Amino acid sequence: xxxxxxxxxxxxxxxxxxxxxxxxxxxxxxxxxxxxxxxxxxxxxxxxxxxxxxxxxxxxxxxxxxxxxxxxxxxxxxxxxxxxxxxxxxxxxxxxxxxxxxxxxxxxxxxxxxxxxxxxxxxxxxxxxxxxxxxxxxxxx
Numbered sequence: 001x002x003x004x005x006x007x008x009x010x011x012x013x014x015x016x017x018x019x020x021x022x023x024x025x026x027x028x029x030x031x032x033x034x035x036x037x038x039x040x041x042x043x044x045x046x047x048x049x050x051x052x053x054x055x056x057x058x059x060x061x062x063x064x065x066x067x068x069x070x071x072x073x074x075x076x077x078x079x080x081x082x083x084x085x086x087x088x089x090x091x092x093x094x095x096x097x098x099x100x101x102x103x104x105x106x107x108x109x110x111x112x113x114x115x116x117x118x119x120x121x122x123x124x125x126x127x128x129x130x131x132x133x134x135x136x137x138x139x140x141x
């Protein structure tokens with residue numbers, strides 16, 4: 001069996017394993033095997049094919065890992081408007097209770113609103129900043 005055929009079979013096996021496990025990193029290793037298969041088609045020797053597979057596959061894994069670790073600038077789910085569509089919406093608070101909560105009508109239901117620690121609660125328009133359990137954490141608009 002020719003060297004390019006072996007690389008293509010290895011690529012197919014890696015992709016099949018990735019489909020079974022859902023490990024995205026295996027696709028990066030498959031890209032390395034594709035690079036080696038193309039090098040084999042171009043007539044490169046086995047050493048060059050192995051080095052190319054390691055560089056492309058390992059480099060892609062490293063690049064993807066760095067990209068994922070640098071993406072931590074998103075807020076947590078309870079404060080992320082991409083996860084919770086209530087974040088950023090406005091509610092009207094008529095009065096605050098002595099315990100620091102308020103009852104608000106929002107989306108056709110009664111909700112309990114709370115304010116941040118250290119903030120003096122005042123009635124008026126507030127923006128939903130975060131969901132804390134089933135409560136709305138609000139900031140003054």
